[in-house]
Amino acid sequence: MAEKGTLKVKTGLAEMLKGGVIMDVTTPEQAKIAEEAGACAVMALERVPADIRAAGGVARMADPTIIKAIMETVTIPVMAKVRIGHFVEAQILEHLGVDYIDESEVLTPADEQHHIDKLAFKVPFVCGARNLGEALRRIGEGAAMIRTKGEPGTGNVVEAVRHMRKVMGEIRRLQNMPREELMAAAKEMGAPYELVLSVAENGRLPVVNFAAGGIATPADAALMMQLGCDGIFVGSGIFKSNNPAARAKAVVAATTHFNDPKILAEVSRDLGEAMPGLEIASIQPEQRMQDRGW
Amino acid sequence: MLIGVLALQGAFREHEKMLRACGEDMETRQVRLPGQLEGIDGLVIPGGESTTMGKLMIEFGLLEPIRELGDRGVPIFGTCAGLIMLAKDIAGSEQPRLGLMDISVERNAFGRQVESFEDDLDIPAIGEEPFRAVFIRAPYILSVESSVQVLARFGEKIVFARQGRLLAAAFHPELTGDARVHRYFLETAFCN
Numbered sequence: 001m002a003e004k005g006t007l008k009v010k011t012g013l014a015e016m017l018k019g020g021v022i023m024d025v026t027t028p029e030q031a032k033i034a035e036e037a038g039a040c041a042v043m044a045l046e047r048v049p050a051d052i053r054a055a056g057g058v059a060r061m062a063d064p065t066i067i068k069a070i071m072e073t074v075t076i077p078v079m080a081k082v083r084i085g086h087f088v089e090a091q092i093l094e095h096l097g098v099d100y101i102d103e104s105e106v107l108t109p110a111d112e113q114h115h116i117d118k119l120a121f122k123v124p125f126v127c128g129a130r131n132l133g134e135a136l137r138r139i140g141e142g143a144a145m146i147r148t149k150g151e152p153g154t155g156n157v158v159e160a161v162r163h164m165r166k167v168m169g170e171i172r173r174l175q176n177m178p179r180e181e182l183m184a185a186a187k188e189m190g191a192p193y194e195l196v197l198s199v200a201e202n203g204r205l206p207v208v209n210f211a212a213g214g215i216a217t218p219a220d221a222a223l224m225m226q227l228g229c230d231g232i233f234v235g236s237g238i239f240k241s242n243n244p245a246a247r248a249k250a251v252v253a254a255t256t257h258f259n260d261p262k263i264l265a266e267v268s269r270d271l272g273e274a275m276p277g278l279e280i281a282s283i284q285p286e287q288r289m290q291d292r293g294w
Numbered sequence: 295m296l297i298g299v300l301a302l303q304g305a306f307r308e309h310e311k312m313l314r315a316c317g318e319d320m321e322t323r324q325v326r327l328p329g330q331l332e333g334i335d336g337l338v339i340p341g342g343e344s345t346t347m348g349k350l351m352i353e354f355g356l357l358e359p360i361r362e363l364g365d366r367g368v369p370i371f372g373t374c375a376g377l378i379m380l381a382k383d384i385a386g387s388e389q390p391r392l393g394l395m396d397i398s399v400e401r402n403a404f405g406r407q408v409e410s411f412e413d414d415l416d417i418p419a420i421g422e423e424p425f426r427a428v429f430i431r432a433p434y435i436l437s438v439e440s441s442v443q444v445l446a447r448f449g450e451k452i453v454f455a456r457q458g459r460l461l462a463a464a465f466h467p468e469l470t471g472d473a474r475v476h477r478y479f480l481e482t483a484f485c486n
Contacts, residue, residue: 001413002411002412002413003411003412003413004408004410004411005408006411006412008412008469008470009410009411009412009428009429009430012410012428012430012466012469013407013430013431015304015305015308015341015469016304016305016341016342016343016374016375016430016431017304017342017343018303018304018305018306018307018342019301019302019303019304019306019342020303020304020342020343020346035345037349038345038346038349038350039346040303040342040343040346071406075345075387075401075402076343076345076346077343077406077407077431094408097406097408098406098407099406099408099431100407122408123407123408124407252346252349252350253350253353253354256301256302256303256326256350257326257354260326260327
């Protein structure tokens, strides 16, 4: 009998997105531009993170009308965001038929202690993480894909780099540990022991790991790929720049050819202004999105 | 033997792993630029997004050279997006393609991700034991010309087919631990 919503099917879609770029879009027109530029998926939103940051207040799941309109416009997978812990927003998105749900710190959390039980859904989830423990807790809850949190809406890649280095460093540390130390490591990281064991044995997360949060240029994308991620999310970086179509295409090429400086130099030319950046130190601690999630 | 794996986007590493598991003399090479096609004995086009792959194939000049490889009889195996790239006809789409196989395909033919599934598939060509096939936003083959041999169907739908040294699967044999489909590709491609 055909089995739907299995772990293999959920993680499998993330495997197919690897080496690709997933772009935030707020209208069907933007979704079309992203698809034309070679995005492997789009994230349907009401506002990109930079605008959410500027607007303040409570940020919620997008209006289903927007999400549906985007789903009808493109043939590539469509993702959408729900608030951390807001399983009813997730039920609504599953009903709408989105291809992936991002339980995202970009939106205002609905629960300050618990994330969604993602195993209860047929639709797969991606979640943000700043370190290995956080990534493994999310995978333990059923996330089929992980991304760094970075600091969304800043156009500043420094936090995404910090989080990717942290996750990769912790994976290497587990690989070098004698087995008897892994239980204490699991306790210390607050991560399920079985997943800690799996990472120690395989030297990688059990699911695909993308980079997100602050990526604004082709060079940023290639940097994250060289640091070991599997693919790229670009939030505000495309449609807050002054030539979205050209920048989107360049980021896609840079993600494929991340190890080829000649191509990176070519695609980085004449893109116009990138999105305006934000210095992380200038953000009030309570406005840092990366600290949302438990 | 050296098999190229198109590495523009998608599940190329999983294919490399499966191919290398097929024999000690098996080597693989990631292909992102035309020069990397030189000297390969066969090519795998993995799953991923066919629109993304098609655009990158054009931008980096891979479409024509790969088509020429196929015309020259170099074995090519496409899975999911790779099957779409190999097809002559894609229902309702003008997207770039190699058009090497006389098949007509429908994209996302089983529906969106929530309809993605796995199931046991009978593939007589690789043995009696069913193959655990993973279908992800999968296409299927609507029709084939007489030059094409149908290797498996899911219900009525054609999901695995061969035309000479070209092989196309709508599912993802690289995501299961079972290397029989990859072995079949290598055997039919190089042992006749």
